[in-house]
Amino acid sequence: MDIIASILVPTLIDAIAVLGLYVIAASGRLSAGHAAFFGIGGYASGLVSVHLGLPVPVSLIAGVAFSAICGALFALLADRLTHWFFAVATLALAAMVLGLVSGLDALGGATGLYHIPLWTGMTQAVAGLAAAIALVVWLDASMLGRAMRAVRDSELAARSLAIDPTRVRVIAFAIGAGLAGLAGGLWAHSVGIIKPSDMSLEHSLLYLVYLSIGGVDLWAGALFGTFLLSLLPEIVRFSGQYRLAAFGALLTLVMIVRPAGLVTGREIDRIKSLFRGKRMVDPSETG
Amino acid sequence: MLALEGVSASHGNGDVIGGISIDVAPGEVGVILGPNGAGKTSTLRAIMGYLQITGGIIRGPDGAMLRGMPPHRIARLGVAYVPEGRGILNSLTVRENLQVGASARRLTGAQTANRIDTVLGTFPALRERLGHSAGLLSGGQQQMLAIGRALMASPRVLLLDEPSLGLAPLVRREISELLLSIKSARNLAVLLVEQDIRLAQRCADFAYVLRRGRLSARFDRSELADRNALRDAYLGHGSATGDGKPSSGSTSWHTTAMPPPGRFAATANKIGR
Amino acid sequence: MEFAVQQIISGLALGGSYALVALGFVLTFGVLNILNIAHVQTIMIAPMALALLTAAGIPAIVAVPLGLLATVLFGALVFLIGLKPFVTGRGRATYLAPFIASFGISLLVENLVATLLGSDPRSFPITLPNDLWHIGDFEIVPTDMIALGVVALTLVILAMVVNRTNFGRAMRAVAENPDVAAAQGISVAQTVLITVMSASLLGGISGLLFAAESFSEAPFMGLDYGLKGLVVMILGGVTSPIGAVVTGLGLGVVESLTETYVSSVFRDVITFALLFAALILRPQGMFAGSSREARP
Numbered sequence: 024m025d026i027i028a029s030i031l032v033p034t035l036i037d038a039i040a041v042l043g044l045y046v047i048a049a050s051g052r053l054s055a056g057h058a059a060f061f062g063i064g065g066y067a068s069g070l071v072s073v074h075l076g077l078p079v080p081v082s083l084i085a086g087v088a089f090s091a092i093c094g095a096l097f098a099l100l101a102d103r104l105t106h107w108f109f110a111v112a113t114l115a116l117a118a119m120v121l122g123l124v125s126g127l128d129a130l131g132g133a134t135g136l137y138h139i140p141l142w143t144g145m146t147q148a149v150a151g152l153a154a155a156i157a158l159v160v161w162l163d164a165s166m167l168g169r170a171m172r173a174v175r176d177s178e179l180a181a182r183s184l185a186i187d188p189t190r191v192r193v194i195a196f197a198i199g200a201g202l203a204g205l206a207g208g209l210w211a212h213s214v215g216i217i218k219p220s221d222m223s224l225e226h227s228l229l230y231l232v233y234l235s236i237g238g239v240d241l242w243a244g245a246l247f248g249t250f251l252l253s254l255l256p257e258i259v260r261f262s263g264q265y266r267l268a269a270f271g272a273l274l275t276l277v278m279i280v281r282p283a284g285l286v287t288g289r290e291i292d293r294i295k296s297l298f299r300g301k302r303m304v305d306p307s308e309t310g
Numbered sequence: 311m312l313a314l315e316g317v318s319a320s321h322g323n324g325d326v327i328g329g330i331s332i333d334v335a336p337g338e339v340g341v342i343l344g345p346n347g348a349g350k351t352s353t354l355r356a357i358m359g360y361l362q363i364t365g366g367i368i369r370g371p372d373g374a375m376l377r378g379m380p381p382h383r384i385a386r387l388g389v390a391y392v393p394e395g396r397g398i399l400n401s402l403t404v405r406e407n408l409q410v411g412a413s414a415r416r417l418t419g420a421q422t423a424n425r426i427d428t429v430l431g432t433f434p435a436l437r438e439r440l441g442h443s444a445g446l447l448s449g450g451q452q453q454m455l456a457i458g459r460a461l462m463a464s465p466r467v468l469l470l471d472e473p474s475l476g477l478a479p480l481v482r483r484e485i486s487e488l489l490l491s492i493k494s495a496r497n498l499a500v501l502l503v504e505q506d507i508r509l510a511q512r513c514a515d516f517a518y519v520l521r522r523g524r525l526s527a528r529f530d531r532s533e534l535a536d537r538n539a540l541r542d543a544y545l546g547h548g549s550a551t552g553d554g555k556p557s558s559g560s561t562s563w564h565t566t567a568m569p570p571p572g573r574f575a576a577t578a579n580k581i582g583r
Numbered sequence: 584m585e586f587a588v589q590q591i592i593s594g595l596a597l598g599g600s601y602a603l604v605a606l607g608f609v610l611t612f613g614v615l616n617i618l619n620i621a622h623v624q625t626i627m628i629a630p631m632a633l634a635l636l637t638a639a640g641i642p643a644i645v646a647v648p649l650g651l652l653a654t655v656l657f658g659a660l661v662f663l664i665g666l667k668p669f670v671t672g673r674g675r676a677t678y679l680a681p682f683i684a685s686f687g688i689s690l691l692v693e694n695l696v697a698t699l700l701g702s703d704p705r706s707f708p709i710t711l712p713n714d715l716w717h718i719g720d721f722e723i724v725p726t727d728m729i730a731l732g733v734v735a736l737t738l739v740i741l742a743m744v745v746n747r748t749n750f751g752r753a754m755r756a757v758a759e760n761p762d763v764a765a766a767q768g769i770s771v772a773q774t775v776l777i778t779v780m781s782a783s784l785l786g787g788i789s790g791l792l793f794a795a796e797s798f799s800e801a802p803f804m805g806l807d808y809g810l811k812g813l814v815v816m817i818l819g820g821v822t823s824p825i826g827a828v829v830t831g832l833g834l835g836v837v838e839s840l841t842e843t844y845v846s847s848v849f850r851d852v853i854t855f856a857l858l859f860a861a862l863i864l865r866p867q868g869m870f871a872g873s874s875r876e877a878r879p
Contacts, residue, residue, distance in 0.1 A: 053679055053682070053683070055686070100859055100862055100863060101859075101862060103862075104817070104862075106679060106682075107618035107679075107682055108618075108817050108821070110682070111618075111810070111813045111814070111817060112817075112858075112859075112862070114806075114810055114813075115810060115813075115814055115855045115858055115859075116855070116859075118810060118851060118855055119851070119852050119855035119856060119859075122849065122851045122852040122855075123849070123852050126848040126849050126852065224806065228686060228690055231683065231686060232687070232690075235683050265694075265698060267690055267694040268690070268691050268694035268695045268698060270687075270690060271686075271687045271688065271689070271690030271691030271692070271694060272687065272691045273687070274683065274684065274686065274687030274690065275665055275684045275687035275688050275691065276687075278680045278681070278683050278684035278687065279665075279668045279669070279680075279684060282680035
């Protein structure tokens with residue numbers, strides 16, 4: 024059971040972060056440095072619980088809030104950049120945060136922050152993911168969610184509907200960063216350590232891989248991608264650089280053949296119809 | 311020479327033109343007239359290889375079959391195209407625009423310079439502006455540059471899309487005179503799309519009227535003065551005069567994705583590029 | 584004072600390499616309108632190839648051109664396999680798909696090389712003159728001067744090709760309006776391919792210079808240097824080659840001075856912080872040329 028937990032818990036946590044990436048993508052942005060917010064949340068939560076002695080749930084919230092605020096600030100700053108260059112800016116942010124954290128001895132330097140109180144078990148991870156899913160489901164159905172998609176599809180059209188694209192994108196990015204911060208906090212309290220390599224560029228790219236292959240249009244795609252690509256290699260015993268190289272190749276292939284990812288609206292409809300039993304017959308279809 | 315027989319073409323989502331048959335011999339100027347959205351620009355673009363040809367035959371200089379070729383190869387075969395809006399490369403100078411026009415023929419630096427000199431003979435106003443950025447020219451000068459650039463490659467066929475668009479009446483007159491002189495001097499087959507009927511009346515040897523993607527009528531030069539016949543052709547009443555290719559009923563090409571049965575069934579293969 | 588000048592010269596040499604990287608991006612983005620992240624790997628290929636070839640006993644004077652050739656072929660391959668499928672008009676669900684694909688290719692390449700050659704950094708295989716040259720009161724590091732010379736030569740040749748040759752004009756025509764360029768008889772596909780290969784050559788040269796300057800190279804060096812090149816590209820105005828050169832040189836000098844006088848640990852942090860500061864102050868980049876940034 025423990026072995027299963029040790030594989031599942033990180034995957035559940037990663038899924039939370041990838042859901043954050045999904046929210047950002049829903050507003051039309053690509054965040055290629057997402058692990059930076061994972062790290063920010065983890066360090067913040069770790070510091071608060073270690074130095075201020077507050078109970079873990081409180082420090083987790085602090086981590087989420089801090090991540091979200093950082094995300095909002097960054098998104099505001101970089102808003103004018105078009106999509107590709109926004110992504111480059113996220114890379115630059117990630118590199119900057121990484122460099123900052125590695126260099127500050129107060130944060131433990133390259134070795135990281137130790138002695139963080141343990142708290143995250145299987146239950147907590149599942150609860151965290153459930154909360155994240157609930158948030159995303161609510162978001163999808165809400166006015167904000169619709170505004171996000173409007174901005175993604177056409178900034179011009181969104182403006183004509185009196186939607187402010189900047190505001191929407193900043194909020195979406197903040198939510199995404201917050202979710203990543205939650206994931207980072209959960210992680211810090213899962214192993215008791217948070218280090219700079221936890222927010223490496225590799226990590227950020229992995230999140231991108233999970234979402235892009237899983238399916239960028241639906242939150243189910245984020246989950247699917249994370250679970251598939253985290254657990255499958257464990258079963259097949261793919262390790263280290265082979266795994267990353269394979270992911271790279273797979274990502275390219277998926278983008279060429281099926282750019283929206285594996286899980287799209289059609290798959291969901293098919294699954295739904297399976298549950299409903301017989302397919303509803305379209306009245307316009309005759310004999 | 312340029313000959314289209316029963317040509318249909320699509321952007322990828324159903325045909326936008328169909329059953330187009332046009333014939334322009336060297337030394338002739340043909341005009342395509344018609345209301346907005348009739349498919350006039352699409353016809354030129356189809357000839358130039360920008361659209362997917364779904365049916366028919368296109369014959370170019372020396373009888374070359376142009377269907378299925380990409381634009382740059384068609385250009386190298388001697389077909390020059392001046393798009394709507396002129397297509398001036400603003401980031402290049404006037405001279406560089408002209409140099410680029412010679413890309414269809416592999417000329418040396420000296421040969422290109424000679425060509426430029428020759429072309430400037432027809433467009434003397436450009437000579438003083440050779441080093442200027444092309445974006446700084448006036449509309450009329452840009453049109454001259456566009457045509458001059460098209461002539462750099464010594465083409466046999468010249469396609470022009472609304473050369474008079476946005477230009478003053480005086481300039482329009484210059485353009486029609488220009489077309490008259492180059493068609494005979496260089497033995498060019500010229501096919502232009504125009505909204506300005508008077509320009510057409512001045513320099514065309516014949517005119518085709520397009521309506522909803524199909525040929526509505528063909529008029530000889532002498533028949534072009536008949537305003538009533540023209541209006542009828544534009545609005546789709548009655549049959550064509552002279553050599554006409556009659557309009558085939560009221561099929562609206564923009565709403566029908568499938569071509570009418572029979573005509574294109576055999577030529578259903580799509581041309582990839 | 585002399586020491587500062589030395590640092591500035593060092594900075595110019597470094598910045599020149601950043602400029603080459605940025606120019607590679609400017610060129611490809613100009614003709615393709617896709618930002619190709621995988622391009623950063625052209626920085627890594629040449630030094631790695633060089634290491635392999637010299638280890639096999641091939642003299643440096645042959646190995647360097649071979650390494651650059653390998654880089655150019657690599658660039659062509661990446662374009663044909665990873666980018667061209669998107670350009671020939673397939674329906675695009677996300678127009679970011681080619682961009683994401685380029686991340687995939689980048690990931691694949693660097694991890695493949697790391698798997699095959701090991702991920703540890705290794706030292707630059709060519710020994711360069713180490714003794715400082717004395718010019719008047721100044722002590723100059725020869726590597727810096729060589730780098731500056733290479734950069735200058737490359738920029739001059741590039742400028743000549745772009746401004747005075749048929750190909751250069753074709754490239755600029757395609758960058759501005761591919762349809763019109765095609766109507767002039769220019770093969771857009773061929774022009775793009777050659778542009779990509781030229782950009783790869785620039786990347787390869789810069790990679791060799793980076794490796795020489797820091798005496799080391801590693802499979803993951805591509806994105807590290809490449810990211811700075813991208814930053815230079817953005818700050819320089821995205822489509823402006825002159826912007827890329829000036830910003831690159833400027834960044835190199837700033838980095839060099841920061842490392843010496845402020846902090847070497849936080850050098851990169853400060854570099855990126857400056858990027859964000861510049862974004863606040865002048866969001867369109869230092870040289871607002873044509874604002875044709877994205878064509879979905």
